Each structure stands twice: as structure tokens, then as C-alpha cells.
Amino acid sequence: MYKYRKIIRGVLVALLAVGVTACGTQSSFEESEEENSNIIVVGFSQPGAESSWRVALTDSVKENFTEDRGYRLIYKDARSKQDNQIRDIRTFIQQGVDYIVISPIIETGWDTVLSEAKDAGIPVIICDRNVVVENESLYKAFVGSDFKAEGEYAVSNLEKLFEETEDEDDQVNIVHIQGTIGSSAQIGRTKAIEDAVEEHSNWNIVAQDCGEFTKAKGREIMTQALEEIGADNIDVVYCENDEEAFGAIEAIKEAGASYGNAGGIKVVSFDAMNSALVLCLNGQISVEVECNPLQGPYIYNLISRLEKGNAVPKITYVHEECFTSENLTPDIIEKRRF
Numbered sequence: 070m071y072k073y074r075k076i077i078r079g080v081l082v083a084l085l086a087v088g089v090t091a092c093g094t095q096s097s098f099e100e101s102e103e104e105n106s107n108i109i110v111v112g113f114s115q116p117g118a119e120s121s122w123r124v125a126l127t128d129s130v131k132e133n134f135t136e137d138r139g140y141r142l143i144y145k146d147a148r149s150k151q152d153n154q155i156r157d158i159r160t161f162i163q164q165g166v167d168y169i170v171i172s173p174i175i176e177t178g179w180d181t182v183l184s185e186a187k188d189a190g191i192p193v194i195i196c197d198r199n200v201v202v203e204n205e206s207l208y209k210a211f212v213g214s215d216f217k218a219e220g221e222y223a224v225s226n227l228e229k230l231f232e233e234t235e236d237e238d239d240q241v242n243i244v245h246i247q248g249t250i251g252s253s254a255q256i257g258r259t260k261a262i263e264d265a266v267e268e269h270s271n272w273n274i275v276a277q278d279c280g281e282f283t284k285a286k287g288r289e290i291m292t293q294a295l296e297e298i299g300a301d302n303i304d305v306v307y308c309e310n311d312e313e314a315f316g317a318i319e320a321i322k323e324a325g326a327s328y329g330n331a332g333g334i335k336v337v338s339f340d341a342m343n344s345a346l347v348l349c350l351n352g353q354i355s356v357e358v359e360c361n362p363l364q365g366p367y368i369y370n371l372i373s374r375l376e377k378g379n380a381v382p383k384i385t386y387v388h389e390e391c392f393t394s395e396n397l398t399p400d401i402i403e404k405r406r407f
């Protein structure tokens with residue numbers, strides 16, 4: 070089937086080239102046909118560029134699918150809209166790419182377009198966040214984060230920070246800044262903190278709003294929480310990514326409130342980008358859960374195996390860790406590639 074698609078694409082490329090050579094030379098036609106026949110074309114659909122983390126994911130995929138290695142990558146950014154992302158995937162199908170790689174903005178709403186890709190014989194790899202579809206054969210494999218596990222790492226570290234406050238009078242008030250609602254990252258991280266609040270009678274979510282994984286929204290939500298609730302009544306800000314944490318910290322500073330391990334509001338964040346780890350090492354961020362964007366090698370490995378006709382695992386979770394000022398070292402930060 071892949072061969073068949075390549076022949077069709079070769080014909081399309083040749084037809085295009087004939088159009089070009091009508092005003093050019095015969096050799097450019099021969100070169101483009103030769104050049105395109107063995108190359109594997111991968112369409113990569115990103116939901117947007119809301120965070121530096123996502124830029125790191127894009128770079129990781131681009132670095133792995135290079136012409137030197139026999140690949141051509143077509144990259145599309147859906148500008149934070151699922152409709153755009155569906156349109157991008159349809160474009161890949163029309164172009165007859167060999168593989169489609171999708172980082173889905175939210176989990177649901179993919180059945181139709183993934184059926185179209187399957188009918189066209191194009192294998193789909195889901196990366197970063199997952200999809201929820203009726204028929205899991207609509208995609209070949211998922212590679213990305215276990216977001217529920219990430220949330221649980223954060224919660225167990227929060228428990229350590231507040232372990233001596235099991236007293237009913239010692240309330241732990243949490244401002245919860247969520248990511249894009251309906252994304253796997255939001256669903257897993259939200260579930261972990263909401264379950265923890267159920268389990269701890271003195272833990273309370275005192276404000277909860279969607280920060281869209283952006284610094285601007287994180288700042289806005291924290292500013293409002295500080296105005297309405299007051300810094301003295303906030304113990305934790307649980308930010309579902311580093312951008313939101315950077316925004317929340319700006320709001321706390323602007324309000325003249327204290328934060329960090331030395332006293333005041335404890336900041337919990339996800340991603341563990343280089344710049345956030347610096348804040349974690351110096352105690353400004355108390356808990357940093359890694360979300361690993363270096364997924365290009367994993368996706369490359371899956372596609373290479375599929376090209377050889379080998380089976381691939383349905384789910385691959387990328388390696389991730391959790392950091393506090395206790396286990397973080399300058400060396401870890403220096404080696405950080407994102």
C-alpha cells in the first residue's frame with residue numbers, strides 16, 4: 070500500500086514537473102522524479118505554539134525527519150483551533166503523505182478525519198497528547214506523556230510540603246490554573262489534584278480557571294485570585310505548565326506577596342523547561358514535574374520500524390522525572406536541551 074501511494078505521489082510530482090519543464094528544461098523534470106521517488110513524506114500537525122515546550126517538540130521532530138535521513142517533513146501549526154488541525158490533516162491526506170503525525174489539541178472529535186486517513190491507507194502516529202476514539206485501529210501508535218502520572222508526582226510532592234498540616238484548622242488553599250480544557254495534559258493533571266483534594270479534608274481548590282497553557286492567562290488568573298482571595302489565604306498555585314507558572318509568579322511579585330520554599334505561596338508546575346528548573350533550584354518553584362518534549366527520536370523509531378514492516382507498540386510513554394530543590398543540581402540544568 071505504501072509503495073502504491075509512493076507511485077501515485079511520484080506521478081503527481083512528475084505531472085507537476087512537466088508543468089514546470091514546459092517553461093524550463095528537461096533535466097529538472099528528471100531530477101525531481103529521481104529525487105522524490107524514495108523520500109518518505111511525513112505530515113506533522115501541531116495544535117499551535119502556545120508554549121516554549123511546544124516549540125521544543127516541533128524542533129525535536131524537525132531534527133529527526135531530515136532529508137539526509139530520507140524524509141521530507143511537512144509541518145502545520147493549527148493556531149490553537151481544532152478545526153484548523155482537522156483541515157491540516159485533510160490536506161496531508163490529499164497530498165498523499167506516507168505518514169501523519171498529530172499532536173491533538175484535545176482528546177475528542179477525531180473519529181471522522183482519522184477514518185479518512187485510514188481509508189487512504191496513511192498510518193497515523195499520535196504524539197504528545199492522546200485521542201479518545203471509538204476504534205483504536207484508527208491510529209497506529211501513541212507516543213507521549215502519561216499526564217495522570219505527572220499529576221500524581223506533583224501531588225505526592227505537595228503532600229511532603231504540607232505533611233504536618235493534617236489538622237482541620239490548617240487549611241491548604243490551592244489556586245488551580247488549568248491547561249487547554251479537554252487536552253490530555255489538562256485532563257490528567259487536573260484529575261490528580263482534584264482526587265488529592267477529595268482525599269485531604271483540609272485541601273481546598275479556592276480558584277480554578279483555564280490558563281490555556283499561556284503566560285498571559287496564567288498571570289491574569291493569578292492576579293484575579295490575589296485580588297479576590299488575598300495572598301495570605303493562598304498556599305499553593307498549581308499551574309498546569311511552566312508558561313502559566315511564569316505568569317503566576319509575575320502576578321505574585323506585582324502584588325508584593327511572598328512565594329517559594331522560604332515562605333508564602335508554593336508554586337507547582339509542569340514541563341521542567343530549563344528556565345523553570347533554574348527557579349526550582351533557587352526555591353522559587355517548589356515542584357517541577359517534567360513533561361518531555363524530545364519525542365522526535367521516539368517517533369522516528371516507530372516510523373522506521375513501520376517502514377521495515379515491523380510491529381510497533383500501541384503506547385509508548387516518554388521518560389519523565391520530578392524535580393524539587395532537593396534532587397535538582399546545576400549539572401542537570403546545564404545538560405537540559407529544552
Ligand code: AHR
Pocket residue numbers: 119120122123197198254282309310311312339340360
Ligand atoms: O501537551 C503538553 C503540554 O502542552 C505542555 O505541558 C505544555 O507546555 C504544552 O503547551
